[in-house]
Amino acid sequence: MALIVLIGTSLVLLTTLFHFAVLRVLSGQMAQIEMNNSLRILVMIFVAFGAHIVEISLYAVAYALVVLLELGTFGGATISTPLDYFYFSIVSFTSLGIGDVFPDGHLRFIAGIEALNGLLLIAWTGSFIFLAMGHLWPWQNCKEPPRKSKLE
Numbered sequence: 001m002a003l004i005v006l007i008g009t010s011l012v013l014l015t016t017l018f019h020f021a022v023l024r025v026l027s028g029q030m031a032q033i034e035m036n037n038s039l040r041i042l043v044m045i046f047v048a049f050g051a052h053i054v055e056i057s058l059y060a061v062a063y064a065l066v067v068l069l070e071l072g073t074f075g076g077a078t079i080s081t082p083l084d085y086f087y088f089s090i091v092s093f094t095s096l097g098i099g100d101v102f103p104d105g106h107l108r109f110i111a112g113i114e115a116l117n118g119l120l121l122i123a124w125t126g127s128f129i130f131l132a133m134g135h136l137w138p139w140q141n142c143k144e145p146p147r148k149s150k151l152e
Helices: 002-027 037-068 082-093 107-136
Strands: 072-076 101-105
Touching (some): 002 037, 002 107, 037 072, 037 082, 037 107, 072 107, 082 107, 101 107
């Protein structure tokens, strides 16, 4: 059990620090690259998406390791290929929880940790992009209808 807690804690630390580094690059070093604001927002979105894919992949590798060490198994649909581990990790990271594959044993702890970690990292990305768009998004003034005089 201590090994599972160590793996779970390590995954949270690793993914959070990685995400922090990616967002720092997007808010700092990327500002030095010449590009228009619309392209800058798109780059931020795709880089953040890539960061989530890396984080999901780290959890997928951890699932394979835990199964290899015989500390837990999966029930439901067969998990046998790297893509199967990646699929389960996506479902857990996004808190989608489809249920065709489910963890058993100590894998339940890692899946629960991944769901919480994924929720926080996705929210962090959403708030980051929201703030970036507030600074970079070009809003046009909206037309207003003519004001009626008080006499009408």
